[in-house]
Amino acid sequence: MALSKSAAGLQHASGGKGFKPLVTSEAGQKFLSVWEGVVLSAYPDPGTGGKPWTIGIGHTSAAGAPVVTRDMTITRAQAFEILARDLQLFEAVVRERVKVLISQQQFDALVSLCFNIGGPAFAGSSVVRHLNAGRYLDAAAAFELWNKAGGRVMSGLVRRREAERALFETDIYVAGGAANDDVDVGTVLRRGSKHPDAIRALQLDLIALGWLPADRDADDGDFGPNTEKAVIGFQTKSSLTVDGRVGPATRSAIAVALAAKGARVAVGMYPLPGQKIVETLAA
Structure with missing residues (x-):
């Protein structure tokens, strides 16, 4: 050590x-x-x-x-x-x-x-x-x-x-090998992510924007197919990179869209630069 x-x-x-x-x-x-x-x-x-x-x-x-x-x-x-x-x-x-x-x-x-x-x-x-x-x-x-x-x-x-x-x-870079698309760490949320608090916050935002039904199946759980479909739909409409992954750019676009509707943001990952946290449900 x-x-x-x-x-x-x-x-x-x-x-x-x-x-x-x-x-x-x-x-x-x-x-x-x-x-x-x-x-x-x-x-x-x-x-x-x-x-x-x-x-x-x-x-x-x-x-x-x-x-x-x-x-x-x-x-x-x-x-x-x-x-x-x-x-x-x-x-x-x-x-x-x-x-x-x-x-x-x-x-x-x-x-x-x-x-x-x-x-x-x-x-x-x-x-x-x-x-x-x-x-x-x-x-x-x-x-x-x-x-x-x-x-x-x-x-x-x-x-x-x-x-x-x-x-x-x-002296071991625990996350040092994790800067690739196959590892679920850091600021990116994706299909199969196992962070239920962060995913739930993301889903609340997508519900507020109309991309997920409020009565969606509970078994969608930790970023299942319904959530991925909603993210892809939002990314397509917002002219973002369409990959079904929620990183800083998609997170920011969701926050901007919510602000335009006068809706509250459920922070689903680290606050972005300049972002004021109104209600923190997860990171």
């Missing part, structure tokens, strides 16, 4: 004699992308139905170049190039605040946490306090305290924190 191995594989995050400052590894970027989602076409802020537009791995114009516009598209490679630049701010916070020796994998886990909760929250967190006091096990456990949004525990954040803690403790 990383917490008990020798210092041979550890270094100060800010570098030092014979070492360059740590930056997020390729595996760390892939790990983070699983939880943030990778969207190759710009999608609107769910609160405004427009600006700020988001693309790639949670990138908005506020983070710097490139400026995101309505019809913008990028490649997957470009999404990760943009992410690498966006991460520089959060990497700098980790390098500045962490004063003890850590591994590359521990750095990646800390950057993932910082990216998700923000630099100021990370800097003042018990994760950093425990770590700088040499209490690595306590620091690892403290990851799981950051599991709420809107004051409520969100199942998606619970899973993300568990994966970050595992990476920090073991």
